[in-house]
Amino acid sequence: MSRFLVRRVAFYLVTGWIAITLNFLLPRLMPGDPAEALISQMSRTMPLTPEQAAAIRQMFGGTQRPLWDQYLEYLGRLARLDFGVSTSFYPQPVSEVVGGAIWWTLILIGTTTVLAFLVGTGLGIVVGGRPGSRLDSILTPVSTFLGSLPYFWVALLAVLVFSMRLKWFPISGGWDADIPVGFTPEFIGSAVQFAVLPACTILISSFSGWLFGMRNMMITTAAEDYVLLGTAKGLRPRRVLFSYAARNAILPSVAGFATSVGAVVGGSLLTEVVFVYPGVGTLMFKAVSSLDYPLMQALFLVISLSVLAANFIADSVYGLLDPRAREVR
Structure with a gap:
């Protein structure tokens, strides 16, 4: 039974990693520019500084940084349960x-x-x-x-x-x-x-x-x-x-x-x-x-x-x- 559970745990850990990776890629592969949509949405409530707009573009793919660097940063934030700030409930995390x-x-x-x-x-x-x-x-x-x-x-x-x-x-x-x-x-x-x-x-x-x-x-x-x-x-x-x-x-x-x-x-x-x-x-x-x-x-x-x-x-x-x-x- 222990060997069976170890194999099951390994399988679901790999599956969970795939789900996490797809969750990272979807906003960056979907049509349009999610970063610009977020900037437009947040600007309706309060004006954004250039630094804030650049941070949003960096977070959601609107940046020239390599995708691998963005992925590593995403995993680090995920480990801290940091998903960013909600735009519809701004400024609540x-x-x-x-x-x-x-x-x-x-x-x-x-x-x-x-x-x-x-x-x-x-x-x-x-x-x-x-x-x-x-x-x-x-x-x-x-x-x-x-x-x-x-x-x-x-x-x-x-x-x-x-x-x-x-x-x-x-x-x-x-x-x-x-x-x-x-x-x-x-x-x-x-x-x-x-x-x-x-x-x-x-x-x-x-x-x-x-x-x-x-x-x-x-x-x-x-x-x-x-x-x-x-x-x-x-x-x-x-x-x-x-x-x-x-x-x-x-x-x-x-x-x-x-x-x-x-x-x-x-x-x-x-x-x-x-x-x-x-x-x-x-x-x-x-x-x-x-x-x-x-x-x-x-x-x-x-x-x-x-x-x-x-x-x-x-x-x-x-x-x-x-x-x-x-x-x-």
């Missing part, structure tokens, strides 16, 4: 802007993604263990229909029905503006109230895929010889269902979790934009709208590294569940 939004996204999307996986997989085990039952005939078509709905459409429908018509939940935002931010019962209660509708939207749109995949794998696995042997030995049906069938049927779902994290994050960010939730999705929308290149660059890097971290965790769990994945070929 990018690290502070992202740090204030990332916790909202981690709590909302992280919790709902794991919950959707657990709920969908658990229901898939139940309906897959008894295919053709009344629960299966109802839950499977419903989950297939829900899984086909786009995130943003479900979010818009939820706002229309539960916020505008029924007025059960707030329309947008992350907390009541009249309540000061802090770890107080009033603020936490307000944040939970504002997060319920976005969380339910993400959960409804994503759990069905896990249910459908787990159900099909359970049906296939239940016909394997080792499962039939457990039944023939007189083991309790619950033990056969979970210890024999479900333990092996869940392996593709774990692998699927690793590969679909990127899609889940992308759809969830769209949900944040619909609800104007103060997370990374809304921040990305503001950065793109205002051509805030330092903020966009930092957000792209955070999202890429977060997806890689989730893939690494899922990949490691898969190796723990299936010893065959740890074999060195």
Whole structure:
């Protein structure tokens, strides 16, 4: 297992370095001149000195310095978590802007993604263990229909029905503006109230895929010889269902979790934009709208590294569940 983890860590370190390098190159390879766009954007709020304009050109490729020197400087600033100054939130540093939004996204999307996986997989085990039952005939078509709905459409429908018509939940935002931010019962209660509708939207749109995949794998696995042997030995049906069938049927779902994290994050960010939730999705929308290149660059890097971290965790769990994945070929 240790050799397997070392190989996985080495692979994801190299992949992370590639993501960091691409994040450096994209602003310098995209059409136009990002440096001049930034200078124009910042000049609307306050005049820039020639030295400040030269520093921006140096940072974003508008300079005659070799690309390798710029890359080394970029890595040095990245090691200090220095992403520059945000133009849309000037003069606030990018690290502070992202740090204030990332916790909202981690709590909302992280919790709902794991919950959707657990709920969908658990229901898939139940309906897959008894295919053709009344629960299966109802839950499977419903989950297939829900899984086909786009995130943003479900979010818009939820706002229309539960916020505008029924007025059960707030329309947008992350907390009541009249309540000061802090770890107080009033603020936490307000944040939970504002997060319920976005969380339910993400959960409804994503759990069905896990249910459908787990159900099909359970049906296939239940016909394997080792499962039939457990039944023939007189083991309790619950033990056969979970210890024999479900333990092996869940392996593709774990692998699927690793590969679909990127899609889940992308759809969830769209949900944040619909609800104007103060997370990374809304921040990305503001950065793109205002051509805030330092903020966009930092957000792209955070999202890429977060997806890689989730893939690494899922990949490691898969190796723990299936010893065959740890074999060195």
